[in-house]
Amino acid sequence: MSRWLVRIVLWPWRALARGKRAIRHQTLLKIGLVTVSFFILMALVCGPAGRGRYGLLPFAPPYHPERSYPEFPRLAPPSADHWMGTDHLQRDVFSRVIAGGWAPLAVAFASIAIAMSVGSLIGWISGYVGGWLDRGLSLTMDAIYSFPSMILAIALVAVIGTGITPMIAAISFVYVPTYFRITRAEVLRVREQTFVEAARAVGAPGPRILLRHIAPNTVNAIMAVSSFNIADAILTEAALSFLGYGLPPPAPDWGFDIQNGQRFLQSGYWWLITFPGLMILALSLGFGLIGEGISDMVNPKRRRKKAA
């Protein structure tokens, strides 16, 4: 099992090392990696630092993101003092924006990690065992998969409750079928290959064949989609938080800040929604670009088409 963990944790680096020559021309992948690293760094430096404090450095974030400052103007447009303006509660929007990135990141990482573990475990078993178990599981997963994931996530969160953990639970549930399908398809492909037949011929027990011979060969396909799914999960987190199921106020959370800004939109106070939205876009785009780059690297057909 520990070999497994090492394999999964090391996957991105191994993939990069393997594709060192390829990555030199992977502009998309590079931009994506830089963007995502920037956001992770920002979340670590400016996020909550315990006991209601935010930020590891005194100047980042410049003001306390949850506190109303009586000396600040109310709903002031961006200026030298407040780079992204101030909101209706006399808070600094810039501080809220840079402190609010940890929630989408944490929720997206956690929920995709859970969905990946659960989904691929069921997928391995279902694909390997086959028969009625496989049929039943496939039909169930297809039924969930065909349902709009955004609506499912919203409904789940509405039942479970608001906050970080419910969001993680809902989003991971929604993505389980995705990983189940990929893993199962990969197992069916790998199962027919000669090295599996050889393992079976020397009398290796079923669980050993599955864990040692089949499962490792499905990891690439699973990891290749994860980046796209994280990008999508970030949008889902933002949407849930926009609908009011995210972090409880006054904690900074991009989606919820956009909902707050919506009330002042008719008066033309554009800065309340523009900046948090751009952050969501950039973060999701970063993961999308990484996924794009990985697909280019993994799939030689796409690479050739690009070069042609």
Add this chain to the structure above:
Amino acid sequence: MGLFKYILQRILLTIPMVLILLSVVFLVLRLMPGDPVLAMLGGRNVSPELIEQKRHEMGLDKPLLTQYVEYLGGIFRGDFGKSSRTGRPVLYELFHRLPATLELAIWGMFFASLFGITTGILAATRADHPVDHSVRVFHIGSFALPIFWVGLMLQVIFGVKLGWFPVAGRLGGRYLFTFERITGFYLLDAALQGDGKLVLEVAKHLVLPAVTLGLAQAGLLGRITRASMLEVLDADYVTTARSKGLAERLVVLKHALRNALIPIVTVLGLQFAILMGGAVLTETVFSWPGIAGFLVRSLDARDWFALQGTIAFIGIFIATINLVVDILYSFIDPRVRY
């Protein structure tokens, strides 16, 4: 396999799928941590007697299996429960709102095709040209768009700052009470009433939400179009058409695009589920009186049966759409039947 047999088989396959989906909805809503009764009564300081009474009223004190059978039976009889917020049957509420959602979805699909297919063709015909690269960036960016934010930004720019389009609802206030609802599709209704001004009014309300929905879907369509076109443009019959001396425009639009459309049409059909998900947020942002908006308002009001009924309805609806798409597809491309 004959066409009839294929259709029959497809329908038979849809039934267990819908049953499973309904069961999953039921189980998830019942077994998830969180008490619907407590949530409905909305607070901590509720007497246990009141909770018990409410639980009894909602039928939640019965054994799980009985509840399950009653729930499935109700759906088969077309009884999706009663909304505690509006006091009307959930099914009535949903059918009343379905045209609004469909109208939005259809026009969203239209804009998605407009942005997606045209840029896809553009990129494929100029492969590895800067045009291709910028289109590709647009397609990737489209996946990363938070749809509710796009809606709000369009509202700020085109509604508030420029004042070109209204930002909410399907009709302006002064038409609200005189508008004659015939089909529920307002654009069609306005046309049927033969009032040009009214058509314009309805169309103006449609533009921003439909573009919002379309922008978020354009990326996927665009990528499929690009890939499909690239493949077709390599085919022998395209070379033949070119060597006959046909104008490039004709080759691309008549010979290549028609054949490239097959995968595009499939994706268009399957995208409907994603579109419904996007519609929840679009309808919320634009105060659009559709199904998805109803769902969100039911959640806010803790309207338990409305939530359960709406989800079941959407599930059945999407399964039906997928079925229809598959059957239509077997007409376009006879190969899938075998």
